[in-house]
Amino acid sequence: MPALEDSLREQHEVLTAQATTAPAPLADAHEAARVAAVVTSAPVGMPPSWLAQLPALEVLSSFGVGLDRLPLDAARAQGLPVGYTPNVLNDCVADLAMGLLIDGARRIAAADRFVRRGDWLQGRYPPTTRVSGKRLGIVGLGRIGQAVARRAAGFDMSIGYHNRRPMEGVAWRHEASLLALAGWADFLVL
Incomplete structure (x- = not known):
């Protein structure tokens, strides 16, 4: 989602990771420790193993209706807010x-x-x-x-x-x- 990334870069430092790189979102543990938000899409989601590797994570947001590729139980257990876009389509x-x-x-x-x-x-x-x-x-x-x-x-x-x-x-x-x-x-x- 290049347009979304460009928009986010205007106000935030953006690190890009692919869900296919599981179990580690980022090769550099120092960078991973600074991640405050994950923005993904419904088809891509986020592997559950990433939660433990992103200790500063404050929010998980997904563009799309589906929740099946998001680690909802683990996020709930950590008190991590999860945002998505129900009804938008x-x-x-x-x-x-x-x-x-x-x-x-x-x-x-x-x-x-x-x-x-x-x-x-x-x-x-x-x-x-x-x-x-x-x-x-x-x-x-x-x-x-x-x-x-x-x-x-x-x-x-x-x-x-x-x-x-x-x-x-x-x-x-x-x-x-x-x-x-x-x-x-x-x-x-x-």
Whole structure:
């Protein structure tokens, strides 16, 4: 994340380490002893072994939603604050999912290529389908799945979902079996 590093360098001394260098974040123990903050991303995270080697660490911050690559239990045991960015991408991902759904049904991108290539001179574009009034199956009704469901409701779609267990307080159809959901749905969002 070069832009982030440049921004941090304006106000802080920045040392760069790769999570692939575990178990040691920095070769120089003196440098490691001065590290006050670790900034990482959800896909990269931070190996748990680094905590013991960064005695001055005051905060661990991750850009992204996922926490599975962060040493949460060890950080909690040390009283180390962990920051991350939940919900920051929910709407963007849901918007993109709906855009891809509409494009897949209406074949907008393929139709654009058809016209640009001049294929319309040789014949008609094949019929497509609509999303409105259709059945949408959502695999996983977490924050993003719920955001997709709200958008799909705006298209008068019937909404079903598959989760480990039914969610309380939602009016959408729960399917205990992923195969049953796939059989019911016209479209499936993963």
